[in-house]
Amino acid sequence: MEKVSSKKVSIIIPTLNEEKYIEKCLNSLIENDYENKEIIIVDGLSTDNTKEIxxxxKNENNNIDIKIIDNELKITPVALNIGIKEATGDYIMIAGAHTTYSKNYISACIKRLEENKCDIAGGLVITQPGKDTAIAKAIANVLSHPFGVGGAKYRTCNEKEEYVDTVAYGIYKKEVFEKAGLFxxxxxxxxxxxxxxxxxxIGMRIMLIPEAKSYYYARDNYNDLFKNNFLNGLWVILSTHYSKKAYSxxxxxxxIFVLFLILGTIASIFSGIIRIPFLIILSFYVFLSIFFSLKIAIKNKDFKLFFPMLFSFWILHISYGLGSIYGLFLIL
Known part of the structure; x- marks a missing residue:
C-alpha cells in the first residue's frame, strides 16, 4: 500500500437490525488497507442478532478499536451525531451497514484529502441485488441508471474524478463539522x-473518487422499494420545516412528474386541447421506460429482466413523487 497518512479515521456506522449485512460490512472495513482507524457502531437498540455479531x-479483531454505542432515539442523524462526538480521528467516514467497501476505499479518499483537493471525498456506489431473483436484479439496475436516479453521479458508475454535489459514504475532514455543524x-x-x-x-469541496468503490445491497422486492422511496420523497418536502435549503x-x-400525471389525467377528461400534449408527453415517458428496460435486459442477456425493469422504473418514480405530494399536504 502507498503510504498516505498516519492520521486516524473514525468510521461511524448507524445500525438497526442489520444482522443480514453487518458482518460483511465490518469485515470489508477491517480488511481495508488503511491501518489507523477506529470503528464506532451506533445501534438503535437492535432486536435481532446485530449486537451479537x-x-x-470485535473479539476476533482485538487489534482494531471497535466501539458500540446505543442510540435510544433510533434516528439516523442522531446516531451520526453521537458517533461524530465520540470520534477521536482526524477524519470521519460515514458508512452504511448495508454496504461493503473496496480494500482501497479509505486510502484512496484520504489521499485526495491529504492533497487538499477536497474537504469531503467518497467513491462510487455499485448497487448489488439483495437476492438472486429477476425483481431484485431489476431493482439494482434501476438504482444504478440515470433514468432511475437522475444526476447522482456516484450511483451511475461515473469514471471521472470530479467535484460533485454529493457522495455516499463520504470521508470528511473533522473540521468540516466544526464549521458547518452536525446533522x-x-x-x-x-x-x-x-x-x-x-x-x-460555505464553500466546502466534495469530490467523487471512482477508484474507491462501495457495494450496496438494494431492496429485493417492489413493496420495500415503494416504501423506501415514498419515505425519501416525503422527507425531501418535510425537511423544509427544519432547513431553508434541504433539497436541490x-x-x-x-x-412534478406525479402532479403532471394526476392533473393531466383529470384535465384530459374535460379538454381535448390538453389531452393531446398530455398523451404525447406520457407516451414519451413510457417509450423511454421501455427503451431503457429493453436495453438493460439485452446488456445482461436476460430478457426475464424486461418487465421487472419496467415496473421498477415506474415504482421508483411514482412512489418518490407520491411521498413528496403527501409531504406537501402535511406542511400546508
Missing amino acids: IDRI KPELKRNQDIEMNLRLKK IRHIVPL
Whole structure:
C-alpha cells in the first residue's frame, strides 16, 4: 500500500437490525488497507442478532478499536451525531451497514484529502441485488441508471474524478463539522442531502473518487422499494420545516412528474386541447421506460429482466413523487 497518512479515521456506522449485512460490512472495513482507524457502531437498540455479531467480530479483531454505542432515539442523524462526538480521528467516514467497501476505499479518499483537493471525498456506489431473483436484479439496475436516479453521479458508475454535489459514504475532514455543524436530528431521512447543500454553501469541496468503490445491497422486492422511496420523497418536502435549503431541483422532479400525471389525467377528461400534449408527453415517458428496460435486459442477456425493469422504473418514480405530494399536504 502507498503510504498516505498516519492520521486516524473514525468510521461511524448507524445500525438497526442489520444482522443480514453487518458482518460483511465490518469485515470489508477491517480488511481495508488503511491501518489507523477506529470503528464506532451506533445501534438503535437492535432486536435481532446485530449486537451479537458485532461482539463476535470485535473479539476476533482485538487489534482494531471497535466501539458500540446505543442510540435510544433510533434516528439516523442522531446516531451520526453521537458517533461524530465520540470520534477521536482526524477524519470521519460515514458508512452504511448495508454496504461493503473496496480494500482501497479509505486510502484512496484520504489521499485526495491529504492533497487538499477536497474537504469531503467518497467513491462510487455499485448497487448489488439483495437476492438472486429477476425483481431484485431489476431493482439494482434501476438504482444504478440515470433514468432511475437522475444526476447522482456516484450511483451511475461515473469514471471521472470530479467535484460533485454529493457522495455516499463520504470521508470528511473533522473540521468540516466544526464549521458547518452536525446533522439536523429532526430529519429522520435525507439528512445527508441537507448536510451536503449546507457544506457547499460555505464553500466546502466534495469530490467523487471512482477508484474507491462501495457495494450496496438494494431492496429485493417492489413493496420495500415503494416504501423506501415514498419515505425519501416525503422527507425531501418535510425537511423544509427544519432547513431553508434541504433539497436541490433534481429531488423534486418526481413530485412534478406525479402532479403532471394526476392533473393531466383529470384535465384530459374535460379538454381535448390538453389531452393531446398530455398523451404525447406520457407516451414519451413510457417509450423511454421501455427503451431503457429493453436495453438493460439485452446488456445482461436476460430478457426475464424486461418487465421487472419496467415496473421498477415506474415504482421508483411514482412512489418518490407520491411521498413528496403527501409531504406537501402535511406542511400546508
